[in-house]
Amino acid sequence: MPSRTDNWWRSAVIYQIYPRSFADSNGDGMGDLPGITARLSDLRHLGVDAVWLSPFYPSPQHDAGYDVADYRAVDPLFGDLGDADKMISEAHALGLKVIIDLVPNHTSNEHAWFTAALAAGPGSPEREAYIFRDGRGPDGSEPPNDWHSVFGGPAWERVPDGQWYLHLFDVSQPDLNWGSGKVRAEFEAILRFWLDRGVDGFRVDVAHGLIKDATLADWQYAGVILGGLAPEGAPPPPMWDQDGVHEVYQRWRTVLDEYPGERILVAEAWVQPAERLARYVRPDEMHQAFNFEYLDAPWSADPLRRIIGSTMAANAAVGAPTTWVLSNHDVVRHATRLGYPVGEPRRHGIGAGDPQPDAGLGLRRARAATLQMLGLPGSAYLYQGEELGLPEATEIPDEFRQDPAWERSGHAERGRDGCRVPIPWEADAPSYGFGPSDASWLPQPATWAEYALDRQRDVAGSTYELYRSALRLRAGHGLGAGALTWVDTPADVLAYRNGDLLVLTNYGTAPAELPLNARVQLSSEPLAADGRVPQDVTVWARV
Structure with missing residues (x-):
């Protein structure tokens, strides 16, 4: 077995790239691999450690590439295998690890x-x-x-x-039978194909869904996956989180461990309670599992304190880090999500006719939430554009919607298109610098210019520079590899120490006090004139 390295994945900050919406090199309105390669230096400048790419495989694109027709090639929309090799090589030259999406629950019906x-x-x-x-x-x-x-x-x-x-998802996505030895052997071969090309790991889509209860027993409840697996009081769902799934990942782990450099597996597993989720990251299985309970938490001190504590304890019991996340390609961006009243159910998409968020409040809370997250021990994931403070595109005309959830729900669910709109790089360029033309596979809001990278880089107080400063301090203080100690505070304040750094978030209306010896390193918004912490603000301070 190759010698191990430094457990880079235990503390890494990993940036999610949604390929069709990141950077378009040829002006066809679709992001692509050459576009990604050209922008990797920007991510190095931001200060992340790795990138994770959503699928770029050949696909009829009924579900934005999560309906895979060939796992060993690149869809012409995004380039070819040579472009993938160049992207991996350039990332490695910049010191970035590369994680790619693997979709093992289902294939395309054109596979x-x-x-x-x-x-x-x-x-x-x-x-x-x-x-x-x-x-x-x-x-x-x-x-x-x-x-x-x-x-x-x-x-x-x-x-x-x-x-x-x-098909637990779209009709174009038939579920694979993981009781088949042929299926298991094929995916081990797919792992090796990409490992041999140099990828550093795989984010595993629907990791909790591969094995179904053999009886296929009736389960009358709606097929919820994002934001809770079963209604309260319902029996365990027979299609999610079956014990047999762990045999698959134990075998995959042995494959990855044959390769140098600590290649990793990351579980997208919507599983509760935390003890069930921790089973996916036992020493002989996956390395990370997204902490979706944290993503789903209301903007309130008590539930967040409980979730942080319980998930870290569950993961520590199996020797695994906790993996924090606030936004991704499947959920409303947190700069928008946090702009609604505390306690409202999380929306699965927002349209022009829906109640709109308080954009200023949402961004204020999002900046505070990000500092709270990046101060925690473990690994963290950022979703492209959140470093710009990018909100959800909440007014996409319905005729442009492409998420299959929109049609299959009878237009009851707006779907996920709002968080997938191509991101802005240059305020005054065509498609805000997304590509060389005005083309964009989803329409970009007219307000995108104010969020563009070139409007924020080197601008004190901008969301981009807040992220850069946080990532620099996180690395300098070793926060990802640190340890959390809770600090006693009033009920509407959450505070913890990680090494020599105090991280304090104030959720209450009354300003919060910092210790007398605190030396502020970073704050999500300016402090009060007397040095106290206003509402919806997170502070990092040395103590």
């Missing part, structure tokens, strides 16, 4: 395996790669069970020969 399964018919070896079943009722015209798709509607689709296949 060669699925087209072969349709052609081969019931009972064939080809169908064993997916979850095909006969229907219920005297003529088999009813679905095999009552499961719902996460995107709305039934989770089963009937094919012309009368059988049904399972």
